[in-house]
Amino acid sequence: MGTDLPAISAGLSLYLKGDANMDEIKKAIVEFAESSKKTKFYFKDIEKAVQKVVPDAKMRDIKKACTALINDGTLIYFSTGSSTMYGLKGRGMTEDPE
Amino acid sequence: MALFEPKNEQKEIKYAEMRIYSDEELNNYTEEELKNFKIKHDIPDLEELEKGPWPSFVSDAKQGALHRRKLADDRMLIDRDVIEDMLGQLQVSFDDGETHWKHGGIVGVFGYGGGVIGRYSDLPEKYPSIAHFHTVRVNQPASKFYNSDFLRTVCDMWEYRGSGMMNLHGSTGDLVLLGTTTEQLEPIFFELTHELGQDIGGSGSNLRTPSCCIGKARCEFACYDTQDLCYELTQYYQDELHRPAFPYKFKFKFDGCPNGCVASIARSDMSFIGTWRDDIRIDQDAVKGYIAGDFIPNAGAHAGRDWGKFDLQKEVLDLCPSKCMKYEDGVLTIDNAECVRCMHCINTMPRALKPGTDTGVSILLGAKAPILEGAQMATLIVPFMKAEAPYDNIKEFIEKVWEFWMEEGKNRERLGELMQRFGLPKFLEIMELPPAPHMVKTPRENPYVLWKEEDVPGGWTRDIKEYRTRHKR
Ligand code: HEM
Ligand code: HEM
Ligand code: SF4
Ligand code: SF4
Numbered sequence: 301m302g303t304d305l306p307a308i309s310a311g312l313s314l315y316l317k318g319d320a321n322m323d324e325i326k327k328a329i330v331e332f333a334e335s336s337k338k339t340k341f342y343f344k345d346i347e348k349a350v351q352k353v354v355p356d357a358k359m360r361d362i363k364k365a366c367t368a369l370i371n372d373g374t375l376i377y378f379s380t381g382s383s384t385m386y387g388l389k390g391r392g393m394t395e396d397p398e
Numbered sequence: 399m400a401l402f403e404p405k406n407e408q409k410e411i412k413y414a415e416m417r418i419y420s421d422e423e424l425n426n427y428t429e430e431e432l433k434n435f436k437i438k439h440d441i442p443d444l445e446e447l448e449k450g451p452w453p454s455f456v457s458d459a460k461q462g463a464l465h466r467r468k469l470a471d472d473r474m475l476i477d478r479d480v481i482e483d484m485l486g487q488l489q490v491s492f493d494d495g496e497t498h499w500k501h502g503g504i505v506g507v508f509g510y511g512g513g514v515i516g517r518y519s520d521l522p523e524k525y526p527s528i529a530h531f532h533t534v535r536v537n538q539p540a541s542k543f544y545n546s547d548f549l550r551t552v553c554d555m556w557e558y559r560g561s562g563m564m565n566l567h568g569s570t571g572d573l574v575l576l577g578t579t580t581e582q583l584e585p586i587f588f589e590l591t592h593e594l595g596q597d598i599g600g601s602g603s604n605l606r607t608p609s610c611c612i613g614k615a616r617c618e619f620a621c622y623d624t625q626d627l628c629y630e631l632t633q634y635y636q637d638e639l640h641r642p643a644f645p646y647k648f649k650f651k652f653d654g655c656p657n658g659c660v661a662s663i664a665r666s667d668m669s670f671i672g673t674w675r676d677d678i679r680i681d682q683d684a685v686k687g688y689i690a691g692d693f694i695p696n697a698g699a700h701a702g703r704d705w706g707k708f709d710l711q712k713e714v715l716d717l718c719p720s721k722c723m724k725y726e727d728g729v730l731t732i733d734n735a736e737c738v739r740c741m742h743c744i745n746t747m748p749r750a751l752k753p754g755t756d757t758g759v760s761i762l763l764g765a766k767a768p769i770l771e772g773a774q775m776a777t778l779i780v781p782f783m784k785a786e787a788p789y790d791n792i793k794e795f796i797e798k799v800w801e802f803w804m805e806e807g808k809n810r811e812r813l814g815e816l817m818q819r820f821g822l823p824k825f826l827e828i829m830e831l832p833p834a835p836h837m838v839k840t841p842r843e844n845p846y847v848l849w850k851e852e853d854v855p856g857g858w859t860r861d862i863k864e865y866r867t868r869h870k871r
Contacts, residue, residue, distance in 0.1 A: 343642070344645060344804075359805075376504050377642070378503070379502055381502065387504075
């Protein structure tokens with residue numbers, strides 16, 4: 301063994317990338333969720349939708365915006381146990397299935 | 399130094415101070431009562447499961463059900479009948495050949511996107527006490543080092559606020575608490591974090607609870623500090639653990655050496671296996687000691703019967719998968735370049751052989767269970783990397799993999815499936831890693847690398863039209 305590996309250049313930067321416009325991204329997320337026929341969204345679909353409106357929005361910023369929307373109660377998580385989706389609180393999702 | 403060290407000294411949990419139930423309440427039925435006990439539903443198929451040679455969860459569940467029947471009303475916060483209804487509904491599922499659990503829902507504790515898995519019965523009229531029956535995953539302490547005070551405290555809390563049923567340390571490693579109502583989730587979370595000093599674990603599309611072997615705490619084979627790396631990455635990646643934004647689940651597991659006591663190679667998207675890049679250390683006197691019968695081989699494991707005199711040739715040299723060991727004139731030699739680190743010789747003669755001293759990790763990617771495609775073992779991607787705090791090299795590699803997976807992975811696509819879709823050569827190119835023979839099982843039979851013209855000194859010329867005149871598409 302003893303394979304010499306080249307230095308890995310990417311990474312860590314993921315965490316150091318600056319904040320884009322949080323409010324703009326949050327607005328784009330809510331607008332996407334409100335206009336869609338679906339009630340549950342994968343993160344990736346949210347990411348794509350936001351980047352259509354705010355092209356320079358980074359994945360990490362979109363995640364931060366989602367977390368902020370979760371924390372202020374606008375969005376909620378939906379989980380099957382193996383995968384997780386986001387939805388607008390009070391819109392069509394079975395919050396209480398009874 | 400690792401970036402994360404525990405901020406406060408670990409609180410010692412004393413069951414005597416934390417307990418909810420008295421000994422009488424915990425042992426509240428007799429063997430005789432258990433033998434005659436019938437739950438309120440007919441469960442003939444489940445009772446079949448009790449008959450085989452193996453311990454049965456049905457028998458365990460019946461004990462729990464009887465125990466709850468005999469507890470006083472104010473000694474449990476969710477319905478007394480949860481276990482009986484769970485068994486009843488399972489019998490109906492057997493009858494119908496389909497599940498009666500609804501898949502998923504909106505439950506969780508505030509701010510966390512994982513660790514609690516919503517489960518609801520779709521027969522709530524018939525089985526009202528399991529209308530809500532959520533699962534809680536508790537992040538196990540590193541190496542599952544905890545004492546019975548801790549375990550008994552968790553058990554009491556769960557009997558009081560949940561069904562009392564749990565399964566411990568399956569593939570995820572977590573302590574899995576089965577069945578409670580939505581109202582109980584926040585109080586359970588509070589007790590776990592504030593009273594027991596234990597976080598809840600991962601579920602859904604996030605980083606799952608990392609898990610490690612006992613490593614340097616107890617095992618002399620450990621080539622790096624598995625507990626330290628597990629703790630460091632658990633703390634460093636809290637956001638990934640609790641706020642899901644991955645395409646699907648992602649698991650880290652840490653084995654200190656190729657013996658693989660947490661089976662990271664089969665059960666994690668990113669498997670860390672301790673290894674060394676210098677030579678296996680040999681104590682020639684101890685080798686002679688084994689031959690002379692001074693030491694019991696395998697450190698006394700498999701000693702249940704007499705296997706006869708230790709035979710170095712038959713039991714070690716002949717079993718070396720790459721046949722790279724020799725014993726001549728009383729000297730054991732190993733051609734270390736050919737050693738595949740199967741650990742067999744070291745396990746057999748631990749006094750005589752030890753891993754080398756220039757140690758680190760191999761990183762393997764892409765194991766998964768069979769949900770899509772088949773089950774898959776991990777593929778070696780990084781043959782060797784140093785593993786020393788604060789592990790910046792490892793974190794950089796992790797994030798590079800995640801960046802690729804989050805960018806290219808489809809919804810619900812595991813890393814292993816994505817690697818398959820792209821193919822190993824392409825994946826290595828993206829990771830900026832050179833292909834190495836260690837990455838395939840039989841490199842000579844599997845020429846998995848397609849060279850590009852610029853990789854080959856002198857390049858080549860190729861007339862594709864001329865080629866097609868001889869080879870139809
Ligand atoms: C009583 C017998 C049961 C056994 C032996 C059992 C066993 C398991 C095992 C081994 C796992 C993998 C978890 C891990 O590796 O940590 C698991 C996962 C799980 N179990 Fe069970 N389980 C039982 C009953 C239940 C019940 C009654 C429910 C809910 C109604 C349930 C809900 C779940 C959920 C939600 C998961 C996670 C699924 C995922 O990650 O996609 N289990 N179970
Ligand atoms: C050749 C046979 C098998 C292979 C290669 C295999 C492989 C795996 C792997 C790689 C994982 C972890 C990765 C993941 O969760 O995605 C896993 C998890 C699991 N396996 Fe297997 N498995 C095999 C057979 C079985 C069998 C026979 C059972 C049960 C009867 C079983 C039950 C489980 C459970 C309960 C989990 C945990 C799932 C979870 O954490 O959600 N496996 N298996
Ligand atoms: S994996 Fe290796 S280091 Fe870890 S406990 Fe097992 S034998 Fe020891
Ligand atoms: S670890 Fe395995 S492959 Fe390496 S020398 Fe020992 S028996 Fe041979």
